Amino acid sequence: MATEPAFLSVTTGSVITANGRTYRVSHLLDAATLLAKDTDTGEVHRLSAHQLRPVTDIELGEGGVAEGKDLSEIEDEDWQVAQQRFAAIRPLLDDPFRTRAKAEQLAEEAGVHVATLYQWVKDYHEAGHISALIPAPRGRKPGTKKLDKKVEAIIEGAINDLYLSRQRYKPSDVIITVKAHCKQAGLLPPHSNTIRNRIKQISTRETMRRRGLRDKARDTFAPIRGEFPNADFPLAVVQIDHTPADVILVDEEHRLALGRPWITLAIDVFSRMVVGIAVSMEKPSAISVGLCVSNAMLPKHEYLANLGVGQEWPVWGKMRVLHADNAKEFRGKMLRRACEQYGIDLQLRPVKLPHYGGHIERYMGTAANEIHTLPGTTFSNVEQRKGYDSEKESALTLREFEQHLVEFIVGVYHRRKHSELNMPPMRKWQLGILGDSTQPGLGMPPIPTDPTRLKLDFLPLYSRTVQRYGVQLDEINYYHEVLNPWIGSKDPENQTKARSFTIRRDPRDISKVYFYDPESEIYYMVPYRNPTRPAISVWELREATRRIREEGLRHVDEDVIFETILKMRHRVEQAVTKTKQARRQMARINTTKKLAKKTESVETQAPAKSVFPAPPQTEVQSEIDIFALPIEPFDDDA
Known part of the structure; x- marks a missing residue:
C-alpha cells in the first residue's frame, strides 16, 4: 500500500x-x-x-538544496573588506560578455589596478565563496626563513632531538649543539637569537605534547569546540546533553518542595539555536533522550501552545549528525536504530575528551545563569548558597519552570547577539535556511508528516507474541481486536516457533501500548484488556512488584498489582505533606494521569471487548529477581 x-x-x-x-x-x-x-x-x-x-497522489521530486558556510571565525573588519571586493567584481560576475574596458572602469571605481581586480575574480571563481576575498596579512609570511637550508636542517634536528624530547633540554643546550654542528660542517653558525626565535615559533601545546605532557597539553589547549567539523549548515550537527537544574521545584497541589529537575537539551552547532528540550523530575534515561530528539525534529507550535508560550520557535527537521557523550542512555541499540531509521549519524564523544561537547556545555552554563535568578535556586555551590534557604524560597512547579525556561530560550537567548556568531542565533538560523545576497540557503527543512510515528520510533521497544488474551508486558495484559488476526501466529522463518511482534510503550503512562502490524506497516494503540484499570507509570509498576515480593507472595497478576498500586497511592496522598519523597511520587502520578487524560481526549473509537478467557497467572521464582537484573543501555524504560 x-x-x-x-x-x-x-x-x-x-x-x-x-x-x-x-x-x-x-x-x-x-x-x-x-x-x-x-x-x-x-x-x-x-x-x-x-x-x-x-500530496500523496502526486509524485513529487525532491527540491535541490545548497549548503551555507559558517563564517563565525572571520573578523568583522576582514569580512567587510571581502564584501567590498565582492561588490567591486559582482558586475563582472553577472555579465557573461564583460570587456576589459568595463573591468578597467570598475577597477578605477574601486581604487585598484585592473590586474588586482582580475585576481579577485580568479580567487572567487576558484574558491566559490566570498571568504576567498579576505585580505592576506602584509609583510613576509610567518614561517618564512632566510638561512642556508643546511643550517635550517641542523637547527630543526637539534630542536627535535633535544628541546622536544622527554629529557626536556633547555634552549641553551640547543644553541650549543647547533653551533657545534655548524662548526663541524664548515657552516657559518646562526645567531643565538635566531635559534631562540625558531624555538618560540613552536606552539606551547606542541612543546608540552612532545615533551611528554600530552594530557596537560590537551586539557590546557584543546578548545571547547567553537568550530565543530562539518557544522556548515542548519541541522548538520546537533549536540545533546543533560544537566540537573540548580533550582528546587514544588508540587502543584500543596506547593511544597519536590527537588531538582533534570533538563535534556539539543543545540544546533551551526546556529547555536536550541532545537529540542525535555524537562523531567526523573534522572536521564531512554525516555528523556527520546523525548528531546523527537521534540527537536518536530514543529513546536503545539508544544508552545500547550505550555502557554506566545513566542515563535521556527525549528524542526532531521539532523544529519547527532553528537552525544558516552553515557549509557546514548549507547543503546534502540537510539542507534531509531537514528538509522531517519538517516541520522549518531556520533559519540570520545571518552575523556569533554571539550568535544563544547557548544551544548556552554549553553548549559548560559541556562544555569538564568536559573540562578529563579526563586528556590541552589546556585552553583555551597559558598554561593550561604544564607539562602532554597527549599523555603522554592515557588515554581515543574510546568512553570519549563514554561520559564522555554520563554528564556525562544524570547531571549535566540534573539540576542551571540559572542561567537556576532549575530543572534535566530538570525544565523534564518541565513542558513534562506540565504542572502552572498550565499545560498539550505531551504526550509523537510517537515515530519506523522508526528505520532516519529515519537513512537524513539520510545523503548519490546518483542512479544500475541495470545488469545492479547499481549502481555510486565504482567499487564493489553487487548484490541486489531490483534485477532495474529493470535497464535507462527514465525515465517521457523514454523515451530511463535511469531514475535514489536511493541512500544511510553513508561510515563503504561495504560496502553503500541502494536506494530507487519502487514499494514502501521502502529495501533492497544489499551489495557481491563479498561477499568487506572493509568500508571512503569516506575509505579516496579515499586508495586517489589512490595509484592517483599510480602512473600509467589503469584503476581494484574489484580494483585493494581490493588498494591492503589494502596501505595493512598499512602502517598496521606504522606504528601510530610516528606519530599512522597511529593515526588505524587508528582509522578499526576504526570501519568495527565498523559492518560490527554490520550483519551484524542481517541475516536472505543476499544473492542475481548471474548477470550483471562490469561494464566505467572508464578514468580523467588530465587530470580527480574527487576534486579542489569539494564541494557537505552533499551529500558528507566
Missing part, C-alpha cells in the same frame, strides 16, 4: 496541501512561513509550515 513520506520537502514550486486545499509554493518568506497559490482558484495564501501536508 502507498504510504506518506516521513518528511515533506518544501521548495519554490513544490505542490503541497493545507487545510484540505492543494497549493503550489511561490515564495519562502522566512524560516517558517511561505506564500502559495491555490491550484484551483489561483488565490495566493500565506501558510505556516505546521499546516503543510504532502
